[in-house]
Amino acid sequence: MASYLQTAHPMKHAIDILSTHPHPSPAGSTDAWTQLIKATADCAVSCQICADACLAEEKIDMLRRCIRSDLNCATVCEATLKLLITQTERDQAVLKAQVEACAKACGGCAEECEKHAKMHAHCRICAEACRACEKACQQVLTTV
Amino acid sequence: MASYLQTAHPMKHAIDILSTHPHPSPAGSTDAWTQLIKATADCAVSCQICADACLAEEKIDMLRRCIRSDLNCATVCEATLKLLITQTERDQAVLKAQVEACAKACGGCAEECEKHAKMHAHCRICAEACRACEKACQQVLTTV
Amino acid sequence: MASYLQTAHPMKHAIDILSTHPHPSPAGSTDAWTQLIKATADCAVSCQICADACLAEEKIDMLRRCIRSDLNCATVCEATLKLLITQTERDQAVLKAQVEACAKACGGCAEECEKHAKMHAHCRICAEACRACEKACQQVLTTV
Amino acid sequence: MASYLQTAHPMKHAIDILSTHPHPSPAGSTDAWTQLIKATADCAVSCQICADACLAEEKIDMLRRCIRSDLNCATVCEATLKLLITQTERDQAVLKAQVEACAKACGGCAEECEKHAKMHAHCRICAEACRACEKACQQVLTTV
Numbered sequence A, B, C, D: 001m002a003s004y005l006q007t008a009h010p011m012k013h014a015i016d017i018l019s020t021h022p023h024p025s026p027a028g029s030t031d032a033w034t035q036l037i038k039a040t041a042d043c044a045v046s047c048q049i050c051a052d053a054c055l056a057e058e059k060i061d062m063l064r065r066c067i068r069s070d071l072n073c074a075t076v077c078e079a080t081l082k083l084l085i086t087q088t089e090r091d092q093a094v095l096k097a098q099v100e101a102c103a104k105a106c107g108g109c110a111e112e113c114e115k116h117a118k119m120h121a122h123c124r125i126c127a128e129a130c131r132a133c134e135k136a137c138q139q140v141l142t143t144v
Helices: A002-007 A012-020 A031-055 A060-084 A092-114 A121-141 B002-007 B012-020 B031-055 B060-084 B092-115 B121-141 C002-007 C012-020 C031-055 C060-084 C092-115 C121-141 D002-007 D012-020 D031-055 D060-084 D092-115 D121-141
Strands: none
Touching (some): A012 A031, A012 B031, A031 A060, A031 A092, A031 A121, A031 B012, A031 B031, A060 A092, A060 C031, A060 C060, A092 A121, A092 D060, A121 B012, B012 B031, B031 B060, B031 B092, B031 B121, B031 D060, B060 B092, B060 B121, B060 C092, B092 B121, B092 C060, B092 C092, C012 C031, C012 D031, C012 D121, C031 C121, C060 C092, C092 C121, C121 D012, D031 D092, D060 D121, D092 D121
16 A cells, blocks of 8 residues: 555645645745645655554553644644745744744654654654654754 | 656555455445545545645636535545444444535536536546545445 | 633634635625534534544444434534635525535434444434534524 | 623633632732633634724725734734643743733734724724733733
C-alpha cells in the first residue's frame, strides 16, 4: 500500500497551485516556507493516524497522554497550514505566533511519541513527522 | 519551488504510518481507499490556495461563488479525510454518507472552477484536484 | 461554573450577526435552520469534551468506541456548521448531503454514548447533545 | 430570529458537560478559562459569518483583507477552543502559545473589521466578538 501511494504522488495539485497566486508574498518564494507547508500537512495526518492506532492498542492505559498530544498537535498543524497558504494580505505577526505554537505542539508530541517508539511503529513514525515539522517551524522562524 | 516540493516527498510519514495500525480495517487494504485519503488531502489544500488566490484577483466580483465553493469544498474534504483514516471502530454508514457529501462538494466546486480555468491557472488546477477527488469518492462508494 | 457561563450568554455575537447578511438565503429565515446552527455548535464542543473526559476515565478500555465516535461526530458537526452559515451562493445539494451525514454521525454517537450514560455523566449529556442535533438535522431535511 | 436563538440557550450541553470531567485541571475551575471557551466559540462562528457576508457585499473590492483576516481568525479560534477544552494531560506550554496566537489573530481581525464597522453591521458585530475574545485571551494569559 505504502509504495502505491508513494508512486502516485500525493499533494500534486496542492504543490502545483502554490506558484499560481496573482500576488505571491515574499515568503512564498522561500524553500523554508514551502517545506513547512508540506511538513504541517504530513504531521497533521500522521498525528491523526497515530491517535487512531493508539486507540486500538491493548495497552491503551499507557497511551492516554499520547492520544491527547496527537490530537492537539494535529489541530495546531492544521491551523498553521491554513495560515501558511495565505498569500493575500498576510498578517505576519499572527503567522509568526501560530508557527511558534506549532513548534511547541510538535516538540511536545514528539517527546511523548518517542517514549513509545520502540513498542509501536506508529509512535515511532509519528515522532519523526513531529520532529520534522518542529524543525521546519524553527527554520521559518529564523526568517520571519 | 514546485519541483523542490515534489522531489522532497510530501506526506511521507502519513503514508508510511497508515499500514502500522494494530487492527487495520478491511477497507484499509484497498487501493481505492488509500487513493481517496491522498485525494482529499490534496483537494482540501488546493481549494484553500485557490480561494486565497481568487481573493487577490482584480476581477474578484466574478469569483464570489468560486471562493465560497472552494472554502466549503475544503471544509468537506478535511472532514472526510478525518473519517477515512479511522480504522478503530469505524462506522461504515457515517463514512459512506460523508463520502457522498464529499463527492457532491467536489463535483460542485469543480464545475465552478472550470468556468474560470482559462482565465486563472489556480482555478484550472483546483478543478483538476476536485475532479480527481470526486472520482476517488465514487470509486470508494462502489465498494462500501 | 455552569451557571456563570449560562448567564453570560454564549454565542451572543454569532447569533446577532446572522441576520446582518446583505442577501440572506431563504433558508436563513427559518427556525429549523437557526436551530441547527446552534445544535451543531453545541454538539461539536460537547463531543470534544466527552472524548477528553473518556480519555481520563479509569476504564478507558470500555470507551474506545465512544472516544472514536465522539471525535468523528465533532468533525462532522463542525463541517456542517461551516456549510450552514453559508448564505452567499449556497449550494443546496451539498448542504443537504452534509446534513444527512451529520444526522447519521449524531445518531451513531448518541447510540454509543447512551451505553455509558448511567456510568458517566459526560456520556449522558453528550448523548443528549447528539440526539438534539440529530433531530435538528431531520427537521432541516424536511424543508430542503 | 435572534431573540428565538437567545431564549433557546445556545451551547447548553457544552456548558453543562464541562464540569463532569473525572480529573478537572486546575485551570478548569477559573472564570477566565470558561469565559475564553465561550469567547473562542462565539468569535470563530462570528468570523465565518462575517466573511460570508463580506463575500456578498457590492463593494467586495474593499473587503479582501477583511475576508482574509476573518477566515484566519476563525481558524485560530477553533484550534484554540480545541486545546482549551483539554483537561486530560494538558500541555500548558502549548496552550499558552496557542492563546497568544489567538490574542494576536483576534486583535488583528478586530482592527480590520473596525474600519468597516460604520458601513457594515456584520463587521461591527464581528469586531466586538474579536475584541471580547482578545480580552478573554489576555485574561487567561495573566494566569498561565
